[in-house]
Amino acid sequence: KVQESARVSGILHDIGKLVLLEFPDFFKKAKLNKQGRITQDSEYAVLGTSHSEIGGYLLGMWGLPNEIVEAITFHHRPSIQISTKPDLLTVLHTANGLANMCLMEMESDFGTYLDMKYLDAIGVSGYLDEWLSITHQVLDNTDNDQVQT
Structure with missing residues (x-):
């Protein structure tokens, strides 16, 4: 069970980034780090939340186990x-x-x-x-x- 939960969490940990694709203005406003990636601080500044919190919320709505939802939300x-x-x-x-x-x-x-x-x-x-x-x-x-x- 632990390995399965880890596998599922690893696969789904950034699912909230898919939701962000529905907000094209976000990518115009978000600041990139030196590697050209959007930071979680930038997500909070623009949206007031993060991809991990969005993903955790979505997976909670889908009924995934709390352990997986919490790991994804706070990763x-x-x-x-x-x-x-x-x-x-x-x-x-x-x-x-x-x-x-x-x-x-x-x-x-x-x-x-x-x-x-x-x-x-x-x-x-x-x-x-x-x-x-x-x-x-x-x-x-x-x-x-x-x-x-």
Whole structure:
């Protein structure tokens, strides 16, 4: 069950971005970061919400399990959730951040892509170098044109 929830969360974590496509003015107003990507802060500035919150709301309406809805809703801001141990949100947040680090070739800047306060609080930040290495191995065996986070 845990693996299935992680798989579903990974596949659907950015579904809110599809909803944003219905708002072309958003893309005209949103600011891009150095990599040419829209930031979550820009989403909040323009819309007052984020793709992750929109996606979580949509999946909640569809009746997906709360664990999946919460992981998707908070995957960019896990500190909003009160958690004392690793859970599905931890897996999704970390996998998304590490994949983005690898794809953007930002190898040494965990703090840009991950909520280090959250990861420290639940006791997993010491594993990040190992997990980054595993992420590289997975992505090296995947066509990067097919991988979007």
